[in-house]
Amino acid sequence: MKELLPGVYEVRGSPATVNLVPGMRVYGERLVREGDREYRLWNPRRSKLSAAVLKGLSSLPIREDSPVLYLGAASGTTASHVSDLCPRGVVYCVEMSRRSMADLYQLARRRPNMVPIMADARNPEGYPPLLERCELIYQDIAQRDQAAILVRNADWYLRDGGEVLMAVKAKSIDVSAEPWEVFEKEMAFLKEKGFRVREVIELEPYHRHLLRARKK
Numbered sequence: 001m002k003e004l005l006p007g008v009y010e011v012r013g014s015p016a017t018v019n020l021v022p023g024m025r026v027y028g029e030r031l032v033r034e035g036d037r038e039y040r041l042w043n044p045r046r047s048k049l050s051a052a053v054l055k056g057l058s059s060l061p062i063r064e065d066s067p068v069l070y071l072g073a074a075s076g077t078t079a080s081h082v083s084d085l086c087p088r089g090v091v092y093c094v095e096m097s098r099r100s101m102a103d104l105y106q107l108a109r110r111r112p113n114m115v116p117i118m119a120d121a122r123n124p125e126g127y128p129p130l131l132e133r134c135e136l137i138y139q140d141i142a143q144r145d146q147a148a149i150l151v152r153n154a155d156w157y158l159r160d161g162g163e164v165l166m167a168v169k170a171k172s173i174d175v176s177a178e179p180w181e182v183f184e185k186e187m188a189f190l191k192e193k194g195f196r197v198r199e200v201i202e203l204e205p206y207h208r209h210l211l212r213a214r215k216k
């Protein structure tokens with residue numbers, strides 16, 4: 001089995017993770033048993049992180065025991081694969097939609113390393129006090145001020161040397177600007193706030209862009 005990145009395998013031509021809860025599907029994904037493992041195929045059309053793996057993301061800083069902060073978890077499609085990647089860690093899933101949160105609660109009942117947090121990511125100081133400093137913050141919220149929201153969360157909850165992955169849809173940030181202008185601005189903002197941008201992955205034809213940066 002080819003390992004694309006730690007914990008992410010290529011199964012039947014698709015990225016896949018080892019199912020933390022064998023037999024359980026989260027969003028209708030295909031399950032494939034190989035030897036003593038069950039893999040969940042990770043659909044790049046449903047998940048920007050899977051698309052980024054396919055498009056050559058060079059590193060995914062999630063270890064088996066990593067704490068990860070996930071901003072904009074929605075119903076848990078991508079977050080569930082992150083939970084597969086850190087079976088002895090935790091995925092803190094921040095989401096402000098009540099409807100999505102109802103799905104996340106159901107999911108977390110079966111996946112003990114997922115912790116749903118109903119909150120606006122603009123206010124990280126209001127998260128439950130149990131939240132620890134994380135190795136990775138993954139952000140997928142499509143807000144105009146998403147870089148500022150990310151930095152605020154990193155100030156509270158990212159370890160020194162930790163990394164951020166930010167899904168960027170340029171048109172959600174500024175409809176009138178050229179996408180490259182938006183990227184330049186977002187990257188300049190992160191640099192000014194003490195991050196080193198490591199890579200920018202274009203996700204077409206699946207989605208938009210994913211930006212990876214490290215806190216100095």
Ligand SMILES: C[S@@+](CC[C@H](N)C(=O)[O-])C[C@H]1O[C@@H](n2cnc3c(N)ncnc32)[C@H](O)[C@@H]1O
Pocket residue numbers: 046047048071072073074075076077078079094095096097100119120121122140141142143
């Ligand atoms: C594109 S969807 C996320 C999809 C998800 N990351 C996945 O791959 O499965 C964006 C989500 O971000 C949430 N969101 C947007 N702004 C937010 C904010 N300020 N705080 C928390 N969640 C937010 C929305 O409610 C929505 O569920």
